[in-house]
Amino acid sequence: MDVIVGIDIGGTSTKFGLVDLNGKVHYQSKIPTASHEKFEGFISELSKAIKKSANELSDKVEIRGIGIGAPNANYYRGTIEEAPNLRWKGILPIVEIIKGNFNVPVVITNDANAAAMGEMIYGGAKEMKDFIVITLGTGLGAGIVCNGKLVLGHDGFAAELGHVIINPRGRQCGCGRKGCLETYVSATGIKRTVYKMLADHLEESELRGISFHDLSTKMIAEYALRGDVVAKDAFEYTGQVLGAKLADTVAHTNPEAIFLFGGLSLSGDLIFEPTRKYLEQTLMPIYKGKVKLLPSGLQNQSAPILGASSLVVSQLNA
Amino acid sequence: MDVIVGIDIGGTSTKFGLVDLNGKVHYQSKIPTASHEKFEGFISELSKAIKKSANELSDKVEIRGIGIGAPNANYYRGTIEEAPNLRWKGILPIVEIIKGNFNVPVVITNDANAAAMGEMIYGGAKEMKDFIVITLGTGLGAGIVCNGKLVLGHDGFAAELGHVIINPRGRQCGCGRKGCLETYVSATGIKRTVYKMLADHLEESELRGISFHDLSTKMIAEYALRGDVVAKDAFEYTGQVLGAKLADTVAHTNPEAIFLFGGLSLSGDLIFEPTRKYLEQTLMPIYKGKVKLLPSGLQNQSAPILGASSLVVSQLNA
Numbered sequence A, B: 001m002d003v004i005v006g007i008d009i010g011g012t013s014t015k016f017g018l019v020d021l022n023g024k025v026h027y028q029s030k031i032p033t034a035s036h037e038k039f040e041g042f043i044s045e046l047s048k049a050i051k052k053s054a055n056e057l058s059d060k061v062e063i064r065g066i067g068i069g070a071p072n073a074n075y076y077r078g079t080i081e082e083a084p085n086l087r088w089k090g091i092l093p094i095v096e097i098i099k100g101n102f103n104v105p106v107v108i109t110n111d112a113n114a115a116a117m118g119e120m121i122y123g124g125a126k127e128m129k130d131f132i133v134i135t136l137g138t139g140l141g142a143g144i145v146c147n148g149k150l151v152l153g154h155d156g157f158a159a160e161l162g163h164v165i166i167n168p169r170g171r172q173c174g175c176g177r178k179g180c181l182e183t184y185v186s187a188t189g190i191k192r193t194v195y196k197m198l199a200d201h202l203e204e205s206e207l208r209g210i211s212f213h214d215l216s217t218k219m220i221a222e223y224a225l226r227g228d229v230v231a232k233d234a235f236e237y238t239g240q241v242l243g244a245k246l247a248d249t250v251a252h253t254n255p256e257a258i259f260l261f262g263g264l265s266l267s268g269d270l271i272f273e274p275t276r277k278y279l280e281q282t283l284m285p286i287y288k289g290k291v292k293l294l295p296s297g298l299q300n301q302s303a304p305i306l307g308a309s310s311l312v313v314s315q316l317n318a
Helices: A037-058 A093-101 A111-121 A187-200 A218-227 A229-251 A264-269 A269-282 A304-314 B039-057 B095-103 B111-121 B188-198 B215-227 B230-252 B263-267 B269-281 B303-317
Strands: A002-009 A011-022 A025-032 A062-069 A079-081 A106-109 A131-136 A140-146 A257-261 A292-295 B003-008 B013-021 B025-032 B060-068 B079-081 B106-109 B131-136 B140-146 B257-259 B293-295
Touching: A002 A037, A002 A079, A011 A037, A011 B257, A025 A304, A025 B269, A037 A062, A037 A093, A037 A269, A062 A093, A062 A304, A062 B025, A062 B303, A079 A093, A093 A106, A106 A304, A111 A131, A111 A140, A111 A257, A131 A218, A131 A229, A131 B131, A187 A218, A187 A229, A187 A264, A187 B230, A218 A229, A218 A264, A218 A269, A218 B263, A229 A257, A229 A269, A229 B131, A257 A264, A257 A269, A257 A304, A264 A269, A269 A292, A292 B025, A304 B131, A304 B188, B003 B039, B003 B106, B013 B303, B025 B303, B039 B060, B039 B188, B060 B095, B060 B111, B060 B303, B079 B095, B095 B106, B106 B111, B106 B303, B111 B131, B111 B257, B111 B303, B131 B215, B131 B230, B188 B215, B188 B230, B188 B263, B215 B269, B230 B269, B257 B263, B257 B269, B263 B269
Parallel strands: A002 A062, A062 A106, A131 A257, A257 A292, B003 B060, B060 B106, B131 B257, B257 B293
Antiparallel strands: A002 A011, A011 A025, A131 A140, B003 B013, B013 B025, B131 B140
């Protein structure tokens, strides 16, 4: 059986899976990302774990390629560069090292681009040539597809939609600037909004009893469903900021659909309804009623691995 | 000699030219756009003028294709749709009619997309795969190229960057919304800025003696070069709005360069310096120092015709 290895490198753990050419995940496992002082040690452990898993699955498994989703990945250079949430600094030539261990095509890109490729090959965008995936996690990532191809940009850093500016005098962002979209729309963003609302308003709310560190998106969603005014308003406000900003994004690439993936997007109508409302309200007339706002078709545990593996599928088919 | 016809349809006049496959314009003429009550009458006159010009040039001229740049053009349907500055309303099947008259490939797209194709084939973007052209005229248009291909979008209406929103409570726009980029950055936009400044400030300025209708971009540039404070501030402010907004656009498609074409861009340093300064200042760190802001390589009379003809060149080469 021919398989592609999908690898999803996160700050804490690195997941990998063996995916057949139809997108079925046959084996899935993970190793800790942070336990090796040297990057080479980490890659060595990861390579061994992959080879072992292939042998365990069947002695007829043949690895055809490896796709990697990682933070601060440079597609063109095959590197991870100055990733703030990894312990290894500098420029890591990951593609070269893994190619050396397996001698198959190896492709790397950032997590959100991997999600967009996954959506196109296995998810809700199978028939689409122009769409956008927004990944909502601790931050906000995006993958843009135009003319059936991922937009990587001249330096490989396209689609940093988490860092378009909502308000130049707004919230401090980790990138060093102020008012970036992800300071409002992300797991951290909606928490900041809850605390802003608790500061601005007088309404009683169960959220007044919870510390910033203890609060999660899931809790805000639970309170909102129970009718908590602050929690409901926080979702409304988050959808307003996202919807209005996506109207500008539509004026760039005129996508058929925008998919929301992960984290906040799992709150369903709480986030989709206001986002859709404010998107529609803000869109330029020629776009009104034409852009679908959809949940990702890959909302499950294997999505990052599928996304990463799909990078290679698209290259093998090219 | 093989030629491609480039047609540039404007509200007042329609220019056309015969362009050889190296981008040399051999013949150029125009007819009035608005003198025919019926669209069919206009196309008939245009077709005759083109055939006559080909015969005049040489009896060995062979027309290989026709490219059209027009307002509200739909590339996919080959139509002009509800163009506010043309006298014919509804949906005009221009490609079908012209194909009937010439029996060669005919392509249409909006003026700014034509400018971007022209830039790629004949202008400053010959070696580029990822760039953006901003056309500054009465309004602001744009053409986006990613992976070496024009981004048309799902409905053929991509790159309406004149209508990304700067300030939701800002200036009234012709599109029915408020605060669109082109209400600040365009020939009309900078005039509005001059009048806002004359209202807000007390500085003496020669501009206080000129009516809104009499004022032109060229005059504002002349006053600015002579040291008029209001005129200089108006350029500074226009560059600030454009530069800051282009930083968001870079976060979408990570272009190698952004070209400014026509109108305001002919004011040179007056517009390029502040735009470059605020773009650089606003860019996310990973993009800083990487995006070129350049004048179009097609800043001459034949540019719209070259742009329109290049649409067909790219299709013949595909």
